[in-house]
Structure formats: structure tokens, C-alpha cells
Amino acid sequence: MMRTLSKLGAAATLAVMALTAHAEPLTPSEIIKTSTTEVRQDIADNVETYQNDKDALYAMVEQKIVPIFDTTYVGKVILGRHLKDATDEQVQQFETAFKDMLIHTYADKLLEYYDSVDIDVKPARIDGKRANVDITLERNNGKPPIPMTFSMRQTDGNWKIWDIKAENLSLVLNYRTQMDSEIKRAGIEDVIKRLNEGQLIAEAKSPDAEADKTDTP
Secondary structure, eight states, X not given: OOOOSOHHHHHHHHHHTTOOOOSSOOOXXXXXXXXXXXHHXXXXXXXHHHHHOHHHHHHHHHHHTGGGBOHHHHHHHHHGGGGGGSOHHHHHHHHHHHHHHHHHHHHHHHHHHTTSEEEEEOOOEEETTEEEXXXXXXXXXXXXXXXXXXXXXXETTEEEEEEEXXXXXXXXXXXXXXXXXXHHHHOHHHHHHHHHTTOOOOOOOOTTGGGGTTOOO
């Protein structure tokens, strides 16, 4: 049984299969609902190609999933207190390096789990330019369903995801804790370098992550 990044990380991996970009502005719930079929179908149609050509898989994730995430905002939230000390170039480099690291980390899990869950999307709860979309991941291996929430914000007329919560644990805030520790220890330039070289893999940890290291969704 393969080790997952953690309960939260694995849950977010499964949820990412529900995401892709659309030319026309959609409501928060429509983004999740519509994209579920598209991404899963893409992987099903090309599963052998993606298994043998990971670059093709990463390119698909880059094209279809990344555009509906507010990566600029996410990068700044994760940098947190270090944002004021970083140059504009460092902020952009961190955003790109962190995004690419996530693509490689989660795309592999997407390929593994694309046909092992059913996704139930609830109506969005919209408050001005903020929205939350609750979903339930129904796992086909007999394990309990995973409730999740996509936190979204409206920017340039489009709804974009900036956080994913599983069992009330924030993916972004967990990453911020990890990156804060690494930047304090080695500096932002070193963190960017290690992210680019694949030497630093961000891991979202739940309190009981250690107990779940051998658990698969």
C-alpha cells in the first residue's frame, strides 16, 4: 500500500480531479460540477499515455487545473510574514516554484485515484466576493467519505480557488506553517532552489498524519 502525503494532502489530491478552467465565467458550484467530468474523462481517455509520459500529465494539469486557482494570492498567503522581506522577483519565483511542485506532487496522485471516488457537490455559499463550496468524496474502497470545502474568491470577474479544507484543516495554512519553518531556517532563496530541484516537497499535515501514513484514500 503506497504512502500518501498525509490524510489532508491525499484528500486534496482526490479533490483536485474536480477542477479545470472554462472560457465562460461559471458559478462556484458549476466550476466544481462541470470540471469533474472533464478531468476524469481526460485521464480515462489518456491513462496509458499519462502513465508512460508524466510530462504530458503535468502539462494537462497545468492547462486545466491551475488557471482556476488564484496562485498569486495563494503564494502570498503561504509566504505570510516573509512577504514583506521578499523582493517582487522572489515572490514571483516562489509562486512559480511552489505551483510547479504541487503539479508534480498531485498529478501523480490524480492519475492513481482518478476512478476511485464519486464526488457530491453541494450548492455554493456565497458572501459577496467570497464563496465556499462543500463537497463529499465518496471512496469506492469501502472507507468513510471525506467532507471537504473549497474556499473561493472572485477576482477579475471569475471565481478562483484559494484554499481547500478537509476535516476543518486548511491546506494553505498547513503549507504556510511548513514554508515558514523552512524559510526561517534556510532563507527564501534556498527554499525556492530546493522547490525547483524537487528536494523540498510541501506536505500538508493533519494532527494524526503519522497514524495515517500507510492509509490510502
